[in-house]
Amino acid sequence: MDARLRAPADGLYEVGRRPPFGAYLAEAWRRRSFAFTLAGYRLVGGLLQNRLGVLWIVLKPLLTALIYGTIFGVVLSSSAKPDDFVPYLIVGVFVFEFFTGCFGGGSRAITGNARLVQSLGFPRILLPVSVVAEQAMRMIPITVLLGILLLVFGVPITWSWLLVIPILVMMAVFNLGVALIVARMSVWVRDVQQFIPTINRILFYASSIFFQVDVVFADNPVLLTIAHSIPTYDFIALVRGAMLEGHPVPELAVILAPIWTVVAICVGVVYFWKAEARYGLSE
Numbered sequence: 001m002d003a004r005l006r007a008p009a010d011g012l013y014e015v016g017r018r019p020p021f022g023a024y025l026a027e028a029w030r031r032r033s034f035a036f037t038l039a040g041y042r043l044v045g046g047l048l049q050n051r052l053g054v055l056w057i058v059l060k061p062l063l064t065a066l067i068y069g070t071i072f073g074v075v076l077s078s079s080a081k082p083d084d085f086v087p088y089l090i091v092g093v094f095v096f097e098f099f100t101g102c103f104g105g106g107s108r109a110i111t112g113n114a115r116l117v118q119s120l121g122f123p124r125i126l127l128p129v130s131v132v133a134e135q136a137m138r139m140i141p142i143t144v145l146l147g148i149l150l151l152v153f154g155v156p157i158t159w160s161w162l163l164v165i166p167i168l169v170m171m172a173v174f175n176l177g178v179a180l181i182v183a184r185m186s187v188w189v190r191d192v193q194q195f196i197p198t199i200n201r202i203l204f205y206a207s208s209i210f211f212q213v214d215v216v217f218a219d220n221p222v223l224l225t226i227a228h229s230i231p232t233y234d235f236i237a238l239v240r241g242a243m244l245e246g247h248p249v250p251e252l253a254v255i256l257a258p259i260w261t262v263v264a265i266c267v268g269v270v271y272f273w274k275a276e277a278r279y280g281l282s283e
Contacts, residue, residue, distance in 0.1 A: 018277040021270075028123040035126040039133035058145045065093040068210055082212050087153050087244055092209035094146045095236045098139050098168070099175055100200050105131035106179025107186045107193045110279055117279055124279045125272055128179040136172050143168070150243060163242040170261050171235045177264025180272040187279060207233040214250075228252040231260040 019027070069089045082088045109127040110117060117124060143164065151157060186192040207230055217224035227233060234253040241249035 018274070021273060024123055024125075024273055024276065025269075028125050028129075031122055031126060032129070034122060035130040036133050038126075038130040039137060042130070043134050043137055058141055061090075061094050061097045061142055062145070064097070065090045068093065081210075082247070084153070084155070084244060084246070085210075087150050087155050088240065088247070089210050090146060090149055091240050091243060092207065092236050094142050095168075095171075095239050096204060096207060096209060096232060097142065098135060098171060099178075099203075099232050099235075101135040101138065102132050102172075102175035102179050103182065103200060104196050105135065106175075107182040107196050109179065109183040110187050111190065111193075124276055125180065125269070128176065128183045128272070131179055132172055132176045135175070136168075139168060146243075155244060160242045164239055167235065167238045167242065167257075170258065174231060174235070174257075174261040174264045177261070177266070177268030180268030181264075184272050184275050187275070203230065203232050206230055207236055209236070225252065229256055231257070231264075234260065 018024075069086060106128050109131050110124060113127055117127075147157070147161065182192060182196070206227065208227065213224065213227045213233070217227060228237075228250045229252065234257040237247075237249050237253045238257055240247045
């Protein structure tokens with residue numbers, strides 16, 4: 001057969017064929033507005049279904065902090081709790097909420113948009129991107145509320161609070177890498193979605209949300225090093241170090257947070273792209 005007949009016409013591509021990596025990323029960047037528009041509509045649509053609307057964005061992490069603060073404020077020993085227990089707790093809960101939203105939403109990014117995937121031709125990476133974009137939009141009022149609550153509890157505002165912005169941007173990139181990985185995994189094995197809440201709960205307890213990991217594991221350097229190596233802990237520690245006095249960031253967390261970010265996004269993008277041509281066919 002003539003080679004010209006086998007080659008697709010300009011502007012067309014062969015169905016079921018994975019596009020080149022560079023061209024794929026370029027096309028995703030060109031259509032980035034699709035991801036942000038989808039994120040905005042999904043956020044507004046979800047809020048309109050509730051009577052309290054936008055208040056639920058801040059009520060959910062606030063209620064979580066209230067519940068866990070009440071329970072563990074009584075259960076934990078005084079040595080495990082920092083003196084500023086409430087500010088310490090709400091920073092941990094609010095930052096961890098960003099990860100859980102991206103992690104859980106990422107696992108449903110493809111499977112929850114089956115009709116969209118089958119009907120339209122676009123880089124599927126935009127769906128996990130829209131999930132992280134939506135959660136980033138939610139983090140804006142949550143971060144504002146966090147600042148207000150810290151002021152209410154007597155935490156002085158400092159210039160270091162501005163560091164929260166680049167920290168959360170770095171965390172968003174890390175969250176995107178994780179979302180891309182679980183998005184592909186859950187397409188082939190739906191059971192992955194069933195494990196997400198369990199993994200979130202384990203990370204919640206392991207990320208020093210409501211206790212001082214340096215005090216609890218002071219006599220066990222191995223466990224302390226492992227705790228300092230958990231990605232969610234690293235980002236929470238960075239935000240605490242920026243907003244709360246008396247909570248210096250462990251050196252290992254400062255080193256590992258950007259490393260986790262680079263590894264997650266590189267692995268996530270490549271891993272997701274390798275299955276690009278088969279997403280619509282699997283549904």
